Amino acid sequence: MTDVASRLAAKRGAIVRNQAFWGVVAIVLLLAINVISDPGYLSIGYNSETGHLSGNLIDILRASAPILMIAVGMCLVVATGGIDLSVGSIMVVAGAVSMELLSSMDGTTGDAVLTLAVALGIATALGAVNGVLVSVVGLQPFISTLVMMLAGRGIAKVITGGQNTTADNDSFAWLANGYIVGVPVVFLLAIVIVVLVALLVRRSALGLMLEAIGMDSRASRLAGVKRRNLQLTVYSASGLLAGIAGVFATASVMTVDVSRTGYQLELDAILAVVIGGTSLAGGKFSIGGAVIGGLLIATLDKTVVFLGIPASATPAFKAIVIVVLCLLQSERVRSLFRHRRALRAQSQKEAVAA
Amino acid sequence: MTVTTRPPTGSAPGPAPSRRSLADRLGARLSALPTVAALLIFVGMIIYGEAAYGRIVQFSTLSNLLVNNSHLIILAVGLTFVILTGGIDLSVGAVIAFSSVAGVMLANAGWHPAAAVLVMVLIGSALGLVSGVLIQYFGVQPFIATLATMFLARGLASMLSTVPERLADDSSIRELATQLKIIDGDKVNDLVITPGVVAAVVIVVLGFLVLHRTRFGRTVYAIGGSEQSATLMGLPVPATKLGIYVISGTLAGIAAVVYTSRLGSAQNITGIGWELDAIAAVVIGGTLLTGGTGFVLGSVVGALVLGLMNVLITRDGGIRPEMTTIITGGILLVFVILQRVLAARRRAEQQG
Amino acid sequence: MTGAPPIVEMTGISISFPGVKALDAVDFRLFPGEVHTLMGENGAGKSTLIKALTGVYKIDEGRILVAGEERHFGGTADAQAAGIATVYQEVNLCANLSIGENVMLGHEVRGPFGINWKATHRAAAEVLATLGLEQLDLRRPLDTLSLAIQQLVAISRAMVTRPKVLILDEPTSSLDANEVANLFTVIRRLRDQGVAILFVTHFLDQVYAISDRITVLRNGGFVGEYPTRELDRTTLISKMIGKDFATLRSLGSERQSHHYEPRGEPLLRTEDLGRKGSSEPTDLELHKGEVLGLAGLLGSGRTELARLLYGADKPDSGTVWLRGKKTDIHSPTAALAHRIAFSSENRRxxxxxxxxxxxxxxxxxxxxKRGWFRPLSRKEQDALVRKYLTELNVRPADPERPIKLLSGGNQQKVLLGRWLATEPDLLILDEPTRGIDVGAKAEIQAAVAALAAKGVAVVFISSELEEVVRLSDRIIVMKDHRKLAELENGPHVTAETIVAVIADEGDDEEGDSE
Structure with missing residues (x-):
């Protein structure tokens, strides 16, 4: 009996210590706030003509797709003890390449496929450049990807000649705006990609290798772990995923905004990873956590707009979320709670005794 | 096969030459080499600019370089402190936005200019304190803690106003940007300084003195070398770490005053990405992001390199504006690779 | 000495960490003008006790009196203020700063314009002079110095505050005999000046050479406090460990009679294998089933040579033949693919x-070795783990426990298991028994003997010459980054033989002394 209770308590402790749990709590809280301001917030409409689902929740899912992509890539990079500041810039490069190519083509599905391949290829190559700078040249990830972040946006501007290029291609737009059985294609794609990455990482030994590098790169080198190859792989993967995010972000409006597409989204991605309980110091990582973090950020963005607060004030709310989640993780705050619980238990005991 | 018997380098405390060997002296200097290289490249850029475009080596251009970059120099000094400990401060650009919007609005609401300026500086200190407390007392990583402060400051600035807030034309805050002629050259070619430039110079000198002539400064370097060692040595690590984030925030507040007085207006989107400019300046100036090695003066050179680059790009006219960030990235890359090569050479020298 | 009151008196000290009682009601006294050694196996609680005295850990129970006054240390600064200075086993200095800056950090001499560097360097020079280190260049960056000198700089730094109590936590583990002698001169001088010195070491000779009094801990508990002259070695060892001593003895004699006759083609042969600055070109041969000992003092180049064999450092000269074929071993990955494994001396x-x-x-x-895309199934993993945890007697045998919660000896056994799992033909073990308790040591030595019997070639490196002699078939003696001599092991070879070779350097460069 007490055994079961203590095991339950231990499990509860593990859940409460799990930072992703607090991410879920935060999402629920935000949705609750929205429901209070509009009781119909959660309702999902069904358009019988088109067969599409619609509603605020669907909007959130759609908006979360690009963030999920870059958050998953960032998660892998962070696990190795690195960081990728360039994902936002790689997004805009992928978007710029897509729009430039499509605007000079006819709008067939074949064109869309070709464009997709070229855009994602370039994004992967930019990621690989990061990987080479980090693993072969031996520069710090922060600096290498900062260089790519600065250069990437410039490259995008050069590609479009500084214009915000617009294009037309229904197949390409379908990626972001289409529906499959009523659910936005973009979200389905994002989920499929996330699941594929998660399976790849956890079913193979990739996850263990990445964690080993992130925790102790010298020891893992002597254990035969190929740091260079793995770093090259994760930075390229992060580039590829950022490219996908860039396609998602531009396909929805079929326009690339060279100064705003993907702007500062690297910060959102890092935030999502940290909310998900992965330490920036590297090591243990959680892709599921990063997904929850990404969903939380999308929910927060939409909530701020829904509540009629100017979108430019959104950062302040993000700050509150970070600070609260970090404080919940903090040893100091934890021990404060433990102390209070202990005191309460003691006073209860004393009350019983009296 | 020739076996050279050579004393094992430094493995025995036996008699050592009283004069330092060449390698030692080179070793001691190598840590300053990136800074020297930055200085050389700066001079090189000036010479190239003068040769290619002309009108670079003259009073007005050089004093404008200082006037237009004094806020960046101030930020870079603050970032140098932070980066020397191995930390990072992403919040400085957003702090400037919040501080300057708040300051302008207060001044326009009839506050005494001095009080408004003081509030602007204190806003910086307070936000720096927030970062410092999160990092030191709640164990939040500097990147995340200062990211939170950055978001907070940016959000608060946007809540105050989302349109440019113009400082009244007769506000005495504008006087902080008054151009004082030092040398009256022909036509507009005058050597001028502003109170902002004076502030930047004073801050650079103070920064240098604090880092090299106080125990606080030595603790900053020690933390960058090894925080654990610094703690075990009994150095005041927590207070110092808190201190450097307050310093960085305060300097961001001062930079806000300098920038706002020059521009005469403030907006919630002011200073976006300036933290990256400041970090780039520090890195170009030879400070390692891992902490422990670097100089305030190097960061000043770094800031001037970035400023001069912008001048040259404008002068060239042929370089498309969208290339600017690519060039900035390229310069940064060249510098860090240079540092990397020097570090490798230094290691080789120690072993050989 | 016994008349004076103790400068430090710790009574009933208890400290718990999650799941472990690191110290349980330990008493400890330290008198002015004595050298007091703290003895015990790893995990006995020596480090914990020291950290309690230096304010790193808070004590759960007990009292600490310094000079008769009860103290509650909130941090290292408090302990330093109370006159307690510490030098740790791992050098805790800042590699980015110079010798002078490190010595004086936090104690810089200040004038009206901030730190007066001239006076500060003068003060640093004075301190170095008291330790006989006046030849060190104060401006030299610390990271250009050997570990041994860094350790001496750390001791100099501790003396800056003129402490009443000096704690030396295994300061000799990286010093050679000369440096130890140097250090002991300084320690004696300080003792005669009335400084109370707490000394922790694993080397018994040093204990008897320097200490006046010994306190023994075992498993976090207090065993006793004895004057050194009243406690002979055997008693001391049995107080520290008890039973495992006999096991160790028997193993030694068995192995020494084993005598291996190499036949046929060597598994590994090197010619002029070397790397500028770390290892002179070296020839060696290694046969299947043979244990090759690399003997020599710390810094003799034995570790560097081992790292070259494994590709942990890249050789810049020489050739390697593996199984008769010329082979390029340029990285650990390549070495593992060629069935070579290497356990580093730096376990941490x-x-x-x-x-x-x-x-x-x-x-x-x-x-x-398999590559990440060919993962071991959970079943295969479990089988491997079960096999080696049992074979090597790892305690606790819980595969899901973070390894940091295991004792040093058990971590070392898991590491040995890691390399054995790769099924190596050649296993290089660099100091596999350093800093672990005698029980684990005996088990690791037994495992090495068993491996050789199975046909694995082993390169065995240890600072303990007895251990090298006990285990090896052949011994290469190294000094100053080069091979000094090669000895066939046999009943006539003892630790003294090797010491004689090292002392007698240069007379016969390559000759096999028979």
Missing amino acids: DEGVIRDLTVRENLVLAVQA
């Missing part, structure tokens, strides 16, 4: 990955 930084579990640490090298 180059061995275990602290935050991974025992299972993950154990399978890491096998997995890396």
Whole structure:
């Protein structure tokens, strides 16, 4: 009996210590706030003509797709003890390449496929450049990807000649705006990609290798772990995923905004990873956590707009979320709670005794 | 096969030459080499600019370089402190936005200019304190803690106003940007300084003195070398770490005053990405992001390199504006690779 | 001495960590003008006791009196203020600063314009002079110095505050005999000046050479406090460990009679293998089933040579033949593919990955060898882990426990398991028994003997010459980064033989002394 209770308590402790749990709590809280301001917030409409689902929740899912992509890539990079500041810039490069190519083509599905391949290829190559700078040249990830972040946006501007290029291609737009059985294609794609990455990482030994590098790169080198190859792989993967995010972000409006597409989204991605309980110091990582973090950020963005607060004030709310989640993780705050619980238990005991 | 018997380098405390060997002296200097290289490249850029475009080596251009970059120099000094400990401060650009919007609005609401300026500086200190407390007392990583402060400051600035807030034309805050002629050259070619430039110079000198002539400064370097060692040595690590984030925030507040007085207006989107400019300046100036090695003066050179680059790009006219960030990235890359090569050479020298 | 009151008196000290009682009601006294040695196996609680006295850990129970006054240390600064200075086993200095800056950090001489560097350097020079280190260049960056000199700089730094109590936590583990003698001169001088010195070491000779009094701890408990002259070695060892001593003795004699006759083609042969600055060109041969000992003092180049064999450092000269074929071993990955494994002397930084579990640490090298896209199934992992945890007697045998929670000896056994799991033909063990308790030491030595019997070639490196002699078939003696001599092991070879070779350098460069 007490055994079961203590095991339950231990499990509860593990859940409460799990930072992703607090991410879920935060999402629920935000949705609750929205429901209070509009009781119909959660309702999902069904358009019988088109067969599409619609509603605020669907909007959130759609908006979360690009963030999920870059958050998953960032998660892998962070696990190795690195960081990728360039994902936002790689997004805009992928978007710029897509729009430039499509605007000079006819709008067939074949064109869309070709464009997709070229855009994602370039994004992967930019990621690989990061990987080479980090693993072969031996520069710090922060600096290498900062260089790519600065250069990437410039490259995008050069590609479009500084214009915000617009294009037309229904197949390409379908990626972001289409529906499959009523659910936005973009979200389905994002989920499929996330699941594929998660399976790849956890079913193979990739996850263990990445964690080993992130925790102790010298020891893992002597254990035969190929740091260079793995770093090259994760930075390229992060580039590829950022490219996908860039396609998602531009396909929805079929326009690339060279100064705003993907702007500062690297910060959102890092935030999502940290909310998900992965330490920036590297090591243990959680892709599921990063997904929850990404969903939380999308929910927060939409909530701020829904509540009629100017979108430019959104950062302040993000700050509150970070600070609260970090404080919940903090040893100091934890021990404060433990102390209070202990005191309460003691006073209860004393009350019983009296 | 020739076996050279050579004393094992430094493995025995036996008699050592009283004069330092060449390698030692080179070793001691190598840590300053990136800074020297930055200085050389700066001079090189000036010479190239003068040769290619002309009108670079003259009073007005050089004093404008200082006037237009004094806020960046101030930020870079603050970032140098932070980066020397191995930390990072992403919040400085957003702090400037919040501080300057708040300051302008207060001044326009009839506050005494001095009080408004003081509030602007204190806003910086307070936000720096927030970062410092999160990092030191709640164990939040500097990147995340200062990211939170950055978001907070940016959000608060946007809540105050989302349109440019113009400082009244007769506000005495504008006087902080008054151009004082030092040398009256022909036509507009005058050597001028502003109170902002004076502030930047004073801050650079103070920064240098604090880092090299106080125990606080030595603790900053020690933390960058090894925080654990610094703690075990009994150095005041927590207070110092808190201190450097307050310093960085305060300097961001001062930079806000300098920038706002020059521009005469403030907006919630002011200073976006300036933290990256400041970090780039520090890195170009030879400070390692891992902490422990670097100089305030190097960061000043770094800031001037970035400023001069912008001048040259404008002068060239042929370089498309969208290339600017690519060039900035390229310069940064060249510098860090240079540092990397020097570090490798230094290691080789120690072993050989 | 016994008349004076103790400068430090710790009574009933208890400290618990999650799941472990690190110290249980330990008493400790330290008198002015004595050298007091703290003895005990790893995990006995020596480090914990020291950290309690230096304010790193808070004590759960008990009292600390310094000079008769009760103290509550909130941090290292408090302990320093009370006159307690510490030098740790790992050098805790800042590699980015110069010798002078390190010595004076936090104690710089200040004038009206901030730190007066001239006066500060003068003060640093004075301190170095008291330790006989006046020849050191104060402006030299610390990271250009050997570990041994860094350790001496750390001791100089501790003396800056003129402490009443000086704690030396295994300061000699990286010093050679000369440097130890140097250090002892200084310690005696300080003792005669009335400084109370707490000394921790694993080397028995040093204990008897320097200490006046010994306190023994075992498993976090207090065993006793004895004047050194009243406690002979055997009694001391039995107080520290008890039973395992006999095991060790028997193993030694068995192995020494084993005598291996190499036949046929060597497994590994090198010609002029070397690397500028770390290892002179060296020839060696290694046969299957043979244990080759690399003997020599710390810094003799034995570790560097081992790292070249494994590709941990890249050789810049020479050729390697493996199984008769010319082979390029340029990285650990390549070495593992050629069935060579290497266990580094630096268990903390180059061995275990602290935050991974025992299972993950154990399978890491096998997995890396297979490549990440060919994962071991959970079943295969479990089988490997079970096999080696049992074979090597790892305690606790819980594969899912983070390895950092295991004792040093058990971490070392897991590491041995990691390399054995790769099924090496050649296993290089660099100091596999350093800093671990005698029981684990005996088990690791037994495992090495068993491996050789199975046909694995082993390169065995240890600072303990007795251990090298006990285990090796052949011994290469090294000094100053080069091979000094090669000895066939036999009943006539003892630790003294090797010492004589090292002392007698240069007379016969390559000759096999028979």
